[in-house]
Amino acid sequence: MASTAVVQVDLQGKLPKVASGKVRDLFAVDDKTLLFVATDRISAFDVVMENGIPGKGALLTALSIYWFRYLQSEIPDLKTHFIDNSLPSNLDNSLSSSLLDSLRPRSMQVRRLRVIPIESIVRGYITGSGWNEYKKSGTVHGIPLPAGLAEGQKLATPLWTPSTKAEVGDKDENITPEQARGVIGDAATAQEVERLSLQIYTAAAKRAEEVGIILADTKFEFGVDEENGNQVVLIDEVLTPDSSRFWPKVTWEENLGRAQPSFDKQYLRDWLTSQGLKGKDKVVVPDDVVERTAAKYQEAYETITGEKWKSG
Known part of the structure; x- marks a missing residue:
């Protein structure tokens, strides 16, 4: 697992940001497609903590993709917004390699819907x-x-x-x-x-x-x-x-x-x-709680998917 939590995403103006949620930042690829980037931010009781859980965004993205695919195999008429987990072509080679490496496991291209x-x-x-x-x-x-x-x-x-x-x-x-x-x-x-x-x-x-x-x-x-x-x-x-x-x-x-x-x-x-x-702003989560929470997330991923979690 990466040692530093990614709590902010800066695409250096390459794509316009259209929204920022508790965990995900959304960028417009075009009028039909969004780039969803899951950060390592974590919220509880509707409040975002000051620090994140390293690697959490990548794990959430991988687990969501697993479920989108699984559910469509079980429910044939189910439609999802998931397109793929690639980055838009206009980001490749226009950002630093370290930023691209951080973005790839955290990103999904999805359909833009109401x-x-x-x-x-x-x-x-x-x-x-x-x-x-x-x-x-x-x-x-x-x-x-x-x-x-x-x-x-x-x-x-x-x-x-x-x-x-x-x-x-x-x-x-x-x-x-x-x-x-x-x-x-x-x-x-x-x-x-x-x-x-x-x-x-x-x-x-x-x-x-x-x-x-x-x-x-x-x-x-x-x-x-x-x-x-x-x-x-x-x-x-x-x-x-x-x-x-x-x-x-x-x-x-x-x-x-x-x-x-x-x-x-x-x-x-x-x-x-x-x-x-509970419900307080600007809470800094101590390292031991960060580690225990990360372990819980990893255990959920590995148990559900049957695959070993490969952190970046």
Whole structure:
């Protein structure tokens, strides 16, 4: 793994930057194509940490590409924004070799689409903010659930539990499915987002369970291909430790009723909470927490893909 985290990307004006998220910087290749560059930035509780996790952006990119390809093999009608993981030709030979070496494993060329402005979350198990709401009201995103559930329990069926899609620095807010339909605006599009989210979750959860991982919940994002009949398309990252909760299957049942060990950034969340830093700005993550978080991400990648992670 590289020793220095890449938290800023400077293409030296070769491509215009169109957006910068918590982790990814987006550049316009042309009017139909974007370059997605996953930095090593890491966020928790909707706040970006001051320092990053070395190599994280490359790992997230590789894992997303794995899932885009896997999901399309399992769901033939699924469309994604992923084109390939090459750099645009106008960047080659126009940037330094060290910058190109940093960019290549972190980059994807993707289709430029209209983004649907919600986070499309699917929960197969009750945990996190869903558990907190359930303890107060017996609901998750306004959906009533049976009494007596334990933290970490598997739900009878996976639930579509969307949230708002906040700008950097703002907080995503859980909303009901009905509210999400209102935000999306078009009933057919909303129905397709829900259908695809549940179908993708089911396929991914099955694959994860085959290798001993429980996919407790995950977040998807979608866009609309207006040139092809307003087709709903899976975009952004998919099924990474940044966007998902991965639990070891072998210890799941014995940990019911309390926090589960995980292969994601829950370790960082727990450290922030224990230090009274939840939601605080300008937090510098200590080296030992950086290393443990990186190890969790690497373990998730290797377990899911069956391949040894080759850091740059």
